[in-house]
Amino acid sequence: MADVVERRDGETAITLPGRPDAELYFIGRIRTPWSRREDCPKNGLQTDATCIVEVDPLFALALQNVEGATHLIVLYWMDRAARDLVLQKPRHAEGSRGTFSLRSPARPNPIALSVVELRGREGNLLTVHGLDCLDNTPLLDIKPYFSSTDSRPEARVERAGLKPAPSS
Numbered sequence: 001m002a003d004v005v006e007r008r009d010g011e012t013a014i015t016l017p018g019r020p021d022a023e024l025y026f027i028g029r030i031r032t033p034w035s036r037r038e039d040c041p042k043n044g045l046q047t048d049a050t051c052i053v054e055v056d057p058l059f060a061l062a063l064q065n066v067e068g069a070t071h072l073i074v075l076y077w078m079d080r081a082a083r084d085l086v087l088q089k090p091r092h093a094e095g096s097r098g099t100f101s102l103r104s105p106a107r108p109n110p111i112a113l114s115v116v117e118l119r120g121r122e123g124n125l126l127t128v129h130g131l132d133c134l135d136n137t138p139l140l141d142i143k144p145y146f147s148s149t150d151s152r153p154e155a156r157v158e159r160a161g162l163k164p165a166p167s168s
């Protein structure tokens with residue numbers, strides 16, 4: 001049984017294993033107008049700000065043909081988030097919610113994703129709309145967004161946080 005620690009009201013943390021199972025390469029950084037969490041949009045549709053996805057020159061060749069896509073999936077590393085929370089209390093919620101039911105940046109592997117509109121490319125710099133991260137957030141990956149296979153118009157989520165978690 002993992003060590004479980006109550007944090008702030010509605011938050012529960014665990015003790016993470018000493019060693020992670022895998023390593024990653026940061027392939028660049030994301031340049032955005034936001035340096036404080038409270039100024040960041042909660043998702044990329046809440047802003048029309050232009051952001052720059054700056055790919056490390058080492059990986060620049062991997063951008064070949066990327067302009068063929070109007071939209072991209074960008075994966076990034078929420079480097080300023082807690083990693084040990086298993087229960088969290090979103091501001092709008094009555095009760096705690098499991099981390100994997102939320103889009104919160106706080107999670108064991110703080111990987112975030114956004115579908116962005118690609119506005120242009122100059123060398124290793126992509127100009128995009130639709131990001132929600134702090135300036136200088138590490139970049140993990142870029143993939144083309146295929147509406148044919150990535151879109152699920154029938155998908156629904158019962159609004160996170162409206163239903164309190166059942167007591168265990």
Ligand SMILES: C[S@@+](CC[C@H](N)C(=O)[O-])C[C@H]1O[C@@H](n2cnc3c(N)ncnc32)[C@H](O)[C@@H]1O
Pocket residue numbers: 037038040041042043044077078079080081103104105111112113114132133134137138
């Ligand atoms: C709700 S998350 C959603 C992230 C992504 N769109 C997703 O769904 O995976 C966005 C919030 O994460 C926080 N955030 C942004 N960049 C961060 C970073 N580098 N480290 C920690 N938190 C960050 C900000 O509060 C921002 O409003």
